[in-house]
Amino acid sequence: MADVFSPIPELNLLKEFDDAQDDFFANGFEMDEYGKEIEEGLISFAQANGSGSLYGIWRKDDREDLATLPVVAMGDEGGVHVVARDFREFLRLLASIPADCEPWIDWESFGLRECDEPVENEPYLAWLKETFGITPADDWRAIVHGAQAELGKEWAAWIHPIMPDAVWSPVHELNLLDLFNNVARGGFANGFWLLDDDEDERLKNPELTADLMPFATNDSDTFFALWRLDDRTDLADLPVVALGTTAGAHVVARNVREFFQLIAGLTDTEIWCDETRVGLRACEPAPQREKFLSWLDENFGLRPADDPAAVIATAQAELGERPATRG
Structure with missing residues (x-):
């Protein structure tokens, strides 16, 4: 045979x-x-x-x-x-x-x-x-x-x-965002830029441990990371944390999709943080915001947050103001 x-x-x-x-x-x-x-x-x-x-x-x-x-x-x-x-x-x-x-x-x-x-x-x-x-x-x-x-x-x-x-990220939703970012050709959310590399030389925050996975920055003093607070398999369900470049780690959204809604709702403000707190400050509107809103609706059926500050407050009330440093 x-x-x-x-x-x-x-x-x-x-x-x-x-x-x-x-x-x-x-x-x-x-x-x-x-x-x-x-x-x-x-x-x-x-x-x-x-x-x-x-x-x-x-x-x-x-x-x-x-x-x-x-x-x-x-x-x-x-x-x-x-x-x-x-x-x-x-x-x-x-x-x-x-x-x-x-x-x-x-x-x-x-x-x-x-x-x-x-x-x-x-x-x-x-x-x-x-x-x-x-x-x-x-x-x-x-x-x-x-x-x-x-x-x-x-x-x-x-x-x-x-x-x-x-793939750009182990998180499917972030890979889709990266593909959109490649064709948007310009800022699409206020104070938000995906990281080009796994690490950024400006990020020297001692609270950055193996539990935090940076993926974006506001390009000045704040980074955004996923918080590996447990062993869940769907990483898109992990909370999103804002990190200061040298100190500070603060929860801003309960999961990736909520974070997308949060940054989509920023019309004339951006997220920033330092060692003690996270907040919103005035900034110029992102030139490609309308394209981002359309993308968000077409891919996930999501609308921008009506009150970004309330999103941050709700996430912190549920998960704590900041993750505990480990390791």
């Missing part, structure tokens, strides 16, 4: 179809050896484009039916992104990519680039419909974006400890 290509029946059928073809049926796609672990829990099975990017299975758990696991794309120069919720959806993605394009993958996203020559994909489309009853999507983006919307929170928490550069 011949060796089986993989433990995934759907992938084995694709291998049989590919072996019977005289030419490529998808630009840049070429079957590869199954089972090579590119990173812990990421098993490659095919080449995604002509420059060496790869498709792989995300072994996010120990389920027996590997065909129900998500598929990821790994860029040859960096970047790894979920592109399909399971293997059959991946087969549909292949069918939905235009015949004159191939995947283009970088640290920020999975996209397409034009190729010099289109491939003949009609045999693949006919095989896919006959074998699985699958037809192409009207737009390949719907498949990729749907998978990322469903799995993005779990993916960010899983991949960040293994490959920190793969």
Whole structure:
């Protein structure tokens, strides 16, 4: 009996179809050896484009039916992104990519680039419909974006400890904000800037311990961080703390989404803090605030806080004025 290509029946059928073809049926796609672990829990099975990017299975758990696991794309120069919720959806993605394009993958996203020559994909489309009853999507983006919307929170928490550069943050909501920040091209919330690096040389606060995870700053005297007050798995549920550059740590929101509402509600003020307290002070309005409000509504169904000071007061009443320093 011949060796089986993989433990995934759907992938084995694709291998049989590919072996019977005289030419490529998808630009840049070429079957590869199954089972090579590119990173812990990421098993490659095919080449995604002509420059060496790869498709792989995300072994996010120990389920027996590997065909129900998500598929990821790994860029040859960096970047790894979920592109399909399971293997059959991946087969549909292949069918939905235009015949004159191939995947283009970088640290920020999975996209397409034009190729010099289109491939003949009609045999693949006919095989896919006959074998699985699958037809192409009207737009390949719907498949990729749907998978990322469903799995993005779990993916960010899983991949960040293994490959920190793969996502900006282990918190899905902050990754979405970072993507928005990349296209907003200007300040979108008063006194709020995402950190470019994991650390900032201005931040020398002795209260910054392993329990605090900085992610933003007002660009002068205050930073914002998640407070790891317990072992909850959804990091977006952690409180947000304002940190002085040299001293002071004060709760300002009970979770990330409430913090988004807080900064969205700042019309002509910004958050600042020192060793003893946190408050609001006057500042110039953010030029891209209206875009941020639209983004907040479209992505989370959230509206800006009517009373930002009340948000801070409520968070402190529930959680305490400041976190206890540990370690």
